[in-house]
Amino acid sequence: MEDLSRTELMLFIAVYVVIQIAIGLWFARGTKSDTDYYIAGGRLGYFPITLSLFATWFGAETILGSSAAVAEGGLSGARAEPFGYALCLVATAFFVAGKIRSHGYVTIADFFLDRFGKQAEFVTAIVLVVISVIWAGAQLLAIAAILETTLGLPGVLTLFAAAGIVIFYSMFAGLIGDVVTDVVQGLFLMGGVGILFAAIIHQFGGISAMLSVIEPEQLRLIAPGESLFTRADAWAIPVIGSLVTQEIITRFLAAKSTSVAKAAAFSAAGLYIGIGMMPVLIGLSGAHLEVPGAAGDNFIPAMAIEFLPPLLAIVFIGALFSAILSTVDSNLLAVSSLISINILKKLHARSSERRQLMIARFGTAFAGVGALAVALGGSDIYELIALTSVFGQGAIVVATLIGLRTRFGGTAAALACIYTCVAFNLATLLILPLQSAMGEGLGVGPALGAVLAGDVEPIDGYFIYSVVASLAAYLIVGLLEQSFRKAP
Known part of the structure; x- marks a missing residue:
């Protein structure tokens, strides 16, 4: 201009x-x-x-x-x-x-x-x-x-x-x-x-x-x-x-x-x-x-x-x-x-x-x-x-959709869902790409910089994995909660 x-x-x-x-x-x-x-x-x-x-x-x-x-x-x-x-x-x-x-x-x-x-x-x-x-x-x-x-x-x-x-x-x-x-x-x-x-x-x-x-x-x-x-x-x-x-x-x-x-x-x-x-x-x-x-x-x-x-x-x-x-x-x-x-x-x-x-x-x-x-x-x-x-969001969606429409799952199920999702997000967006960059000969510092700059791709399907893992965690812990409540 x-x-x-x-x-x-x-x-x-x-x-x-x-x-x-x-x-x-x-x-x-x-x-x-x-x-x-x-x-x-x-x-x-x-x-x-x-x-x-x-x-x-x-x-x-x-x-x-x-x-x-x-x-x-x-x-x-x-x-x-x-x-x-x-x-x-x-x-x-x-x-x-x-x-x-x-x-x-x-x-x-x-x-x-x-x-x-x-x-x-x-x-x-x-x-x-x-x-x-x-x-x-x-x-x-x-x-x-x-x-x-x-x-x-x-x-x-x-x-x-x-x-x-x-x-x-x-x-x-x-x-x-x-x-x-x-x-x-x-x-x-x-x-x-x-x-x-x-x-x-x-x-x-x-x-x-x-x-x-x-x-x-x-x-x-x-x-x-x-x-x-x-x-x-x-x-x-x-x-x-x-x-x-x-x-x-x-x-x-x-x-x-x-x-x-x-x-x-x-x-x-x-x-x-x-x-x-x-x-x-x-x-x-x-x-x-x-x-x-x-x-x-x-x-x-x-x-x-x-x-x-x-x-x-x-x-x-x-x-x-x-x-x-x-x-x-x-x-x-x-x-x-x-x-x-x-x-x-x-x-x-x-x-x-x-x-x-x-x-x-x-x-x-x-x-x-x-x-x-x-x-x-x-x-x-x-x-x-x-x-x-995607950071923890898959778990928020899973717990919200199930929790809004059913009474299945309680505190432990929701927490397991969220913690699992965050763990998968950190693994697929940071830890695994960092390992990949270091495997190409980069030091920890340069590798971390490359990951944070987006120069290293996350693994394929990282969000889908976090949603599936979150759902599995919610369902498994929810079933355990039910079994404990029913136990004499």
Whole structure:
């Protein structure tokens, strides 16, 4: 961009952020308790819940990560986006939303407390906090990638600035502010992605010409040499791994009825497919264009700079910010709710309503600092998002689905399920890849660095293995619990 365009973009981003904060704080001014703060009093209607679900799910990985993965490897590079996560929204509406909402929980860990006891509640909260903090860190990485590409600003500087803005906004806006700004951000996001999609079509001379450059091998859903387990994982991670998350459950709890929550989830899934296909098509066709800097997570921002007039490029960059802001503030609120209600539950129980709200806001700030620490560690956005969907998540899904519909299994079954899953995740994502890297002659330090950087692949089917192992642990220990109860 020319200097004038960069100045305009910086001014636009500053104004945009200020407006978002002002809107969120205005609607959150009546927040009086942590229940208001976390689930907006459970009074929201179909339209805001639909756009909030869409905007929360449609984050950095959808626009930046998936388009880059598709440009590099075709459809096999990003099956999670938009297909897998749209299916996840539908599955969550069918299997989880109604049951969770009918009991009046605020967090998923509340369900584990009610169904499996205090120990299961605490362990579940810890696992979910880790997932959401890493997810938020990935979103902050996306902000740094955008500003580094469009403005040439140092990545570390933008990380600290973005973290400070999001922490302040999330601390005081709460869910009601989050949802209201999600409506604005969702509309802005759809417009921005649509503008870039139209510009790419124009660049090719029409939709037919754009589609004609896509080569048959790009449309393969199976990568060359891909094993059956890897293929199954590619679909299982988004569909099953994200089936039970605090971010999406919060939206269901904030809806004024179960029917509204389900209808909104179906509509959000439809929007997700429709809008999510645009970055995919841009990745497929844009791979045939020679665009400076269009590599990795900078693929989409580079396309916007190259093919959009300055004013429209500014609008698109604003749309990217919308996608990221609407996701990261939801992550921080999710972490805050788990910390204040489930991890610090004794403090929460002894506190007044006003103090509970204060604890909730400090919990949000703590989550933001944790996300910043993750982002400073650095990682590829798409891979980071995928891995956070599996750390202990298979067990959360297994225990939730069984526990919601049956009385089979108690505290021991749930704990065995979670511990087994975490052990399998650590083995398949860290220990076995580390051994593989060391087997190639690397020392412990370099091998660990290669594993953490994603240069060493986890074993095929790592998520499927963790789900199967978690299910087996739950069933075996659940049967043992039954036998002990029946014993004289």
